[in-house]
Amino acid sequence: MKIDFTLNNKHITLDTEPTKRLVDAIRDDLSLTGTKIGCEVGECGACTVVIDGEAVTSCLVLVGQVQGKNVLTIEGLSELEIGRILQKCFVENGAVQCGFCTPGMLMSAYALLNKNQNPSKEEIKEAMSGNLCRCTGYVPILNSIEKAKDELKTLSKK
Amino acid sequence: MNNVKCKKYFRPETLLELKDFLKNTSENVSYIAGGTDLILHAREKDIYENNIIVDIFNLKELKGIKEEGDKIVIGAGATHTDVEQSDIVNKYAKVLALACRSVGSVLIRNHSTLCGNICNASPAGDSLSSLAVLGAKLRVLRDDKIIELDFFDVIDKPEVNKLQNKDLVVEIVINKLDENVKCDFFKLGRRKALAISRMTISTICKTDESGNVVLFNITCGATFPKPMTFEDVNNILIGKKPSKELIDEVAKKLSDKIPEIAGIRKSTAYKQPVCEKMVKRVLSKMLLNEEV
Ligand code: FES
Ligand code: FES
Numbered sequence: 092m093k094i095d096f097t098l099n100n101k102h103i104t105l106d107t108e109p110t111k112r113l114v115d116a117i118r119d120d121l122s123l124t125g126t127k128i129g130c131e132v133g134e135c136g137a138c139t140v141v142i143d144g145e146a147v148t149s150c151l152v153l154v155g156q157v158q159g160k161n162v163l164t165i166e167g168l169s170e171l172e173i174g175r176i177l178q179k180c181f182v183e184n185g186a187v188q189c190g191f192c193t194p195g196m197l198m199s200a201y202a203l204l205n206k207n208q209n210p211s212k213e214e215i216k217e218a219m220s221g222n223l224c225r226c227t228g229y230v231p232i233l234n235s236i237e238k239a240k241d242e243l244k245t246l247s248k249k
Numbered sequence: 250m251n252n253v254k255c256k257k258y259f260r261p262e263t264l265l266e267l268k269d270f271l272k273n274t275s276e277n278v279s280y281i282a283g284g285t286d287l288i289l290h291a292r293e294k295d296i297y298e299n300n301i302i303v304d305i306f307n308l309k310e311l312k313g314i315k316e317e318g319d320k321i322v323i324g325a326g327a328t329h330t331d332v333e334q335s336d337i338v339n340k341y342a343k344v345l346a347l348a349c350r351s352v353g354s355v356l357i358r359n360h361s362t363l364c365g366n367i368c369n370a371s372p373a374g375d376s377l378s379s380l381a382v383l384g385a386k387l388r389v390l391r392d393d394k395i396i397e398l399d400f401f402d403v404i405d406k407p408e409v410n411k412l413q414n415k416d417l418v419v420e421i422v423i424n425k426l427d428e429n430v431k432c433d434f435f436k437l438g439r440r441k442a443l444a445i446s447r448m449t450i451s452t453i454c455k456t457d458e459s460g461n462v463v464l465f466n467i468t469c470g471a472t473f474p475k476p477m478t479f480e481d482v483n484n485i486l487i488g489k490k491p492s493k494e495l496i497d498e499v500a501k502k503l504s505d506k507i508p509e510i511a512g513i514r515k516s517t518a519y520k521q522p523v524c525e526k527m528v529k530r531v532l533s534k535m536l537l538n539e540e541v
Contacts, residue, residue, distance in 0.1 A: 092258070108252045109258045109260070109304075110252040110253040110254075110255060110258050110302065111252045112252075112253075112288065115252075131292070132289055132292070133285060133289070133353065133354075133356070133357050136354070136356055139356060142360075145330070145359040145360075146355065146356055146359060147356055147359045147360045148285075148356045148357065148360070150288075151283075151284060151285040151288050151289070151357070151360065151361075152284060152288075152360060153253065153258075153281070153284055153288070153304070155258055155260055155304060156260075156281075156284065156304060156306055156307070158260065158307070159307070199355070199356070217355065218355055220354045220355060221353070221354025221355050221356035221357065222356075
């Protein structure tokens with residue numbers, strides 16, 4: 092079945108099985124392997140992508156469901172200013188150790204900051220609550236998002 | 250994992266297209282909205298192999314939450330996030346907004362639907378106790394007509410609903426509560442996000458000018474085989490001024506329902522006292538402004 096959607100700001104038509112999981116279509120059909128597979132049951136957030144502005148676990152979405160939608164993966168985020176700022180803040184604040192959770196973390200952080208330029212600490216925690224990290228203890232991740240928030244604010248004032 | 254195995258995947262563009270399709274098929278139909286449960290079920294077993302999967306998630310007619318006079322109407326495509334953030338739900342049925350907020354994590358809530366939660370009849374469905382105290386009704390498309398069914402009559406037992414093949418729940422209907430009805434929702438899980446409910450408590454209550462209770466409903470979820478409310482529990486408070494003694498009585502009576510209805514199970518020794526304690530805590534805070 093042909094599925095038309097926007098992937099990382101480019102319109103594409105993908106000919107694939109519509110009942111394939113979105114994460115498999117992204118990794119196998121489209122060879123974008125930045126999106127990770129961890130638990131496969133919606134609990135770890137490693138597979139997070141952003142669909143029409145909302146962060147979702149792509150292991151629990153069928154690719155047929157993204158017809159007409161706007162899908163952003165970590166590869167697309169890395170080309171955006173906000174993605175570069177988030178990446179820099181994660182690196183500078185020790186939010187990346189093994190790195191397995193990082194793409195998912197960045198996607199959730201992006202979805203939050205894209206909607207809410209000034210989230211509180213609680214709102215940041217809430218937005219990141221579906222992403223697990225086995226290495227960092229979370230504090231550096233939350234701090235990095237605070238830093239990114241401040242940098243984005245300064246940028247928008249310029 | 251392999252794809253979700255099914256006979257066919259069909260994604261109608263409009264409700265009309267869906268109705269036409271339903272008229273002309275005698276196959277088994279499984280609907281997918283958000284899909285967060287269906288994909289998990291398919292992982293465990295190929296249960297949809299002989300079914301047509303009909304994807305209703307993007308049907309515009311089923312999106313959104315609207316007011317219809319004294320009712321709130323929630324489309325089958327509304328996600329838990331949509332419900333949690335809806336001004337209408339927060340104003341007239343806050344207990345449901347609170348319940349939806351406790352589902353999974355933000356990532357799950359952004360794609361899973363309230364209607365899916367009902368149709369899957371998950372014994373741990375977080376939203377179900379709140380829908381029970383609100384007395385929700387379901388509008389169901391059956392044989393090209395819309396019929397209204399009681400929410401309690403649709404859920405049969407854990408993971409089994411009483412819908413017929415091809416029945417599609419299109420909307421959830423809830424009577425608006427007036428704005429000064431107090432409510433609370435409590436979820437007991439093993440961790441903060443992504444917890445599977447061990448128990449939920451939903452309650453709504455309204456008092457008149459003299460402080461007497463005129464409306465009261467309380468129940469617990471993830472406890473009974475299907476959502477239930479109990480007149481004898483609610484009647485303890487109705488017509489009276491809330492007091493510690495009455496709250497204790499409600500807590501005792503509701504928690505006694507657990508062995509009465511669900512039978513004595515391994516979890517009873519845990520659930521019964523927890524229910525009693527939680528009900529006391531929720532009601533004391535809500536009605537007496539006291540922490541217990
Ligand atoms: S792989 Fe999707 S949430 Fe873990
Ligand atoms: S950095 Fe290793 S899991 Fe997060």
